[in-house]
Amino acid sequence: MEPGGERELLPRRHLPELRHQAAEYYRSNEVPQRLEEALNATFYLRPPDLYGHLANYFSKFSKPPVICKLIGRKVLDGIGRPTLEVEIFCTVKNHEKSICSIVVSSHSEILDNASPEAIDADEKERNDSINRALEWVNGSLNEMLRDLQPADQCKADELLGEYFAKKVEEEKERKAIEKEEQEAAISAPAYVPALSAVTPSGKKKGGKLGKKSSVAEKPISPAEPIEPLLCGSIAIGGLSLAVAKTGATINNIPLYLRLALMKHDQDLPKELTMPLPMVSLLSCGKSSSGKLKLMKEVMLVPPAELTVKQGIERLLEIQKQMVRLLDPVSKGPSVLKRISHLGCLITGCDSLEQPLILLQTACRNLGLELGIDVQLAINCAAHELMDYDGQQWSNICNAVGSRCYLIAEDAAKSISKLVEDQNINVPKCSGLIIKYTNQTKISDLTELTRLLEGQRHIAILGSPAGESSDDSLVDLAVGLGARFIKLGGLSRGERVTKYNRLLAIEEELAKNGTLRSGENHGFVDFAEEALTVEELLNACPTTEQDPWPSEHSQPLLAQDQNPLSLHGSTLHLNEATNLDPSIFP
Structure with missing residues (x-):
């Protein structure tokens, strides 16, 4: 057919030869029978439609997409603080393709009326955590999740959980070593002369004269300390969510x-x-x-x-x-x-x-x-x-x-x-x-x-x-x-x-x-x-133990x-x- 001319139907006389060539080429695989079925169903199609139909037919038997690359980036959240973005690339039909990206929401209190020192410390801790997360995503986690099918969410979460547990143990060991080094450095305390209990000018220790001591009101209990977080842990949650979204995208x-x-x-x-x-x-x-x-x-x-x-x-x-x-x-x-x-x-x-x-x-x-x-x-x-x-x-x-x-x-x-x-x-x-x-x-x-x-x-x-x-x-x-x-x-x-x-x-x-x-x-x-x-x-029979046993501790x-x-x-x-x-x- 000349370029630009009208498309013609594929002549039926060419089909036997086409079947024979395809069968010889794919004889070592499981393809011949499938090819035969596909060609029998497409003899009436025009050539461009035929090629597309064959491509769609055999794509069903292609290898499922697998993760080939992770990219972590430092981005800003809604109030201008750094957070983590994760992008996942997959190998789809022998081609590398960006599937999706997610931005992780960071969980930390907004410091209102905080001292400049506290604000600086919070910013430093946040930046250190994001930088550590970037090292994990672009480094060891990138290697660990490579060739994993994003449809297998349980496997991905299992790997991420094991990786996180390993990092927690490494952090404990590091702190234990630091503590031992600090204790070794302080082998003997420096000599500090005892302070005299006698105040200057013979005055007794105590409050100012003429001021009555008042009973202070019961202060509000301070908030419980925040549970310590492993630096870089935001990478675990971010990757788990990114894998879930990637699996959904691939499955349409x-x-x-x-x-x-x-x-x-x-x-x-x-x-x-x-x-x-x-x-x-x-x-x-x-x-x-x-x-x-x-x-x-x-x-x-x-x-x-x-x-x-x-x-x-x-x-x-x-x-x-x-x-x-x-x-x-x-x-x-x-x-x-x-x-x-x-x-x-x-x-x-x-x-x-x-x-x-x-x-x-x-x-x-x-x-x-x-x-x-x-x-x-x-x-x-x-x-x-x-x-x-x-x-x-x-x-x-x-x-x-x-x-x-x-x-x-x-x-x-x-x-x-x-x-x-x-x-x-x-x-x-x-x-x-x-x-x-x-x-x-x-x-x-x-x-x-x-x-x-x-x-x-x-x-x-x-x-x-x-x-x-x-x-x-x-x-x-x-x-x-x-x-x-x-x-x-x-x-x-x-x-x-x-x-x-x-x-x-x-x-x-x-x-x-x-x-x-x-x-x-x-x-x-x-x-x-x-x-x-x-x-x-x-x-129940009375005992000398606590009347609220552990199995009934949920209501109270x-x-x-x-x-x-x-x-x-x-x-x-x-x-x-x-x-x-x-x-x-």
């Missing part, structure tokens, strides 16, 4: 479906439920003084009967009303400039009731009733409220647990340790806010959500303070069946990107007919549960437990709840 399915398959042992559920967004509208604690700092964050949750789109539209209207109430004179620019890193309005308060009254007024202006048309959630500094006293937390659960959710935002242990212990060893609560950070792996997250459901806890996927523009967190929440998702406010690009992804997934599920309507979950009456357990124990706080999870806990109030002061001892 969204990430949330891949996660749903993993959670349900490759048996995809017929319907998926969208998580309810917990939207932050006010950040008032850090800009207030004294005990007013207990009210860290005020959030609203749309009712379950609304779609995500309807719920977000309703909350946007409430936010506009709040802007008008906070700044009635101007048109809003002065207020809108005061946006926190969480993407919500910043305002101080003169009383704990003030932000709640503000929300209630904004709802009433729109004809909405707080507690019915929209739900209230409060993020409070629980460790300052209850002084790390587990009995107080138990009392408040018994008092209001049947009318609201009580959520532990910071788990007492890391996700990997929670999965390892197979027990949500936290004070009595309705559920946990899970943040995908550091060495957390996808398989850990999948197992933890199963564990939460088995122990009748609700799972909430939470966004860390140092958020990035990567929207994978939303797919995690949908695929793992989280009850709520906490993304911050409806401002700032890194926050809004995730809300847009939430809307897109809802639209896709509705279009495919796989969207399940929201379900209202009942609240746990902790008081009745505790009474039931106590009755069971009273029926274990005595030797580190109650770190009290910090930053959330009260999700579904109705107006009056706290009786008598519940506090």
Whole structure:
């Protein structure tokens, strides 16, 4: 056929010769029969279509894609701090191809009113961690994951877990050697003359004359020390998520479906439920003084009967009303400039009731009733409220647990340790806010959500303070069946990107007919549960041991437990709840 001329059908007389040549060429393989079948089905095609059909036919028998290269980069998160980006390349049909990249959200507290020394130390620690993660990704982890099929998530997480455990042991050995060297260097203490107990001029030691000693008030217990993190651990979580996203991309399915398959042992559920967004509208604690700092964050949750789109539209209207109430004179620019890193309005308060009254007024202006048309959630500094006293937390659960959710935002242990212990060893609560950070792996997250459901806890996927523009967190929440998702406010690009992804997934599920309507979950009456357990124990023979044996430690706080999870806990109030002061001892 001449170039530019009309295409002609392939003459049938050429087919026997073509079959013979192909059969001779591929006689040593399993191809002849397949080629024969393919040619018999394509004799009527034009030559260009024939070649494409053959290519598509034999591509089904090609080697599955494998990871060939990892690239780690230092990038900036939503507030300008360094974090990690991971890009995965795979060999697909003998060609190297970039499949996907993810940006890891860094989990660290935003230092407000911190000293310059503390800020410098935090920046140095963060940079050291990212640099170490880059060394791992571009070096040893690159070699370790090469030729691994990204569809094998369990194998990838197993390798990453073994690598992390090895690094932890190396760090312990390094610190032990440093300690021995320091002890050897201080072989004998330097001689220091004893100080005389007699003060100059014959005066006695003591306070100033004329000043009475006063009994100091009981100070608020300091926050428990943050669990030490291995420098560079962010590489483990980042790579696990990148492998999961790569596997989804290669299989031409969204990430949330891949996660749903993993959670349900490759048996995809017929319907998926969208998580309810917990939207932050006010950040008032850090800009207030004294005990007013207990009210860290005020959030609203749309009712379950609304779609995500309807719920977000309703909350946007409430936010506009709040802007008008906070700044009635101007048109809003002065207020809108005061946006926190969480993407919500910043305002101080003169009383704990003030932000709640503000929300209630904004709802009433729109004809909405707080507690019915929209739900209230409060993020409070629980460790300052209850002084790390587990009995107080138990009392408040018994008092209001049947009318609201009580959520532990910071788990007492890391996700990997929670999965390892197979027990949500936290004070009595309705559920946990899970943040995908550091060495957390996808398989850990999948197992933890199963564990939460088995122990009748609700799972909430939470966004860390140092958020990035990567929207994978939303797919995690949908695929793992989280009850709520906490993304911050409806401002700032890194926050809004995730809300847009939430809307897109809802639209896709509705279009495919796989969207399940929201379900209202009942609240746990902790008081009745505790009474039931106590009755069971009273029926048992009395012993001289602790009346609360270890197997019954879940309903109440274990005595030797580190109650770190009290910090930053959330009260999700579904109705107006009056706290009786008598519940506090």
